[in-house]
Amino acid sequence: MLIEYSKVKVYQQDKLILDDVDFHVDEGEFVYIIGKVGSGKSSLLKTVYCELDVYSGEAEKADVLGRDLITLRRKDIPALRREMGIIFQDFQLLHDRDVYRNLYFVLKATGWKDRKKIDERINEVLSDVGMAEKIHSMPHELSGGEQQRISIARALLNRPKIVIADEPTGNLDPETADNIVGLLKDITSSGTAVVMSTHNISMLNRYPGIVYRCKDGHMADVTHEYNSLDLSEDAE
Numbered sequence: 001m002l003i004e005y006s007k008v009k010v011y012q013q014d015k016l017i018l019d020d021v022d023f024h025v026d027e028g029e030f031v032y033i034i035g036k037v038g039s040g041k042s043s044l045l046k047t048v049y050c051e052l053d054v055y056s057g058e059a060e061k062a063d064v065l066g067r068d069l070i071t072l073r074r075k076d077i078p079a080l081r082r083e084m085g086i087i088f089q090d091f092q093l094l095h096d097r098d099v100y101r102n103l104y105f106v107l108k109a110t111g112w113k114d115r116k117k118i119d120e121r122i123n124e125v126l127s128d129v130g131m132a133e134k135i136h137s138m139p140h141e142l143s144g145g146e147q148q149r150i151s152i153a154r155a156l157l158n159r160p161k162i163v164i165a166d167e168p169t170g171n172l173d174p175e176t177a178d179n180i181v182g183l184l185k186d187i188t189s190s191g192t193a194v195v196m197s198t199h200n201i202s203m204l205n206r207y208p209g210i211v212y213r214c215k216d217g218h219m220a221d222v223t224h225e226y227n228s229l230d231l232s233e234d235a236e
Contacts, residue, residue, distance in 0.1 A: 035214030085155025145176035
């Protein structure tokens with residue numbers, strides 16, 4: 001199990017935002033987290049990559065990639081994050097350097113030293129996301145969809161066991177959003193799990209996966225009933 005939460009309380013600035021969360025993710029799974037703005041989707045994801053803490057006494061179990069988040073020390077967080085890829089709505093590319101240098105920076109920062117292996121890995125991930133020809137482009141020369149593809153390539157550099165995508169299609173037009181979700185779905189075929197928060201409810205049927213819904217301070221697995229629920233507020 002890559003993520004195993006049992007009875008976890010999720011806080012945002014000392015406010016309890018999700019109570020008694022049971023959440024499980026295994027290898028190769030494609031997991032959606034839906035819910036209206038402010039329902040706790042992003043806060044939950046932030047606990048997974050340790051941007052928000054899970055407190056002692058506030059969870060029965062909170063394990064991510066074999067680590068107990070309750071007892072995890074600050075100095076061990078970077079090693080945990082190296083085993084996951086994180087994708088944001090606003091891309092978070094470094095605008096003062098080209099695509100190659102954006103990816104090179106990540107590999108150097110995570111301990112890669114051999115220039116030949118670095119170049120091979122960069123070319124590999126760019127090919128995987130259909131962006132090999134953009135290797136020397138600057139971020140401002142790319143469309144939103146292209147920038148998000150580079151963000152996905154960056155997330156894949158260290159062959160993560162899990163990819164966390166927080167509203168990855170939020171700033172994209174519908175066709176581009178569809179392509180990005182399709183690309184994320186393809187990633188799971190190699191055994192990497194993808195956990196994605198989204199308001200893009202139409203994707204749930206186009207690219208089926210496990211569906212969790214955050215609502216009224218709780219989170220529930222609605223995989224088998226979401227088609228019969230009124231999800232209009234979740235799409236806003």
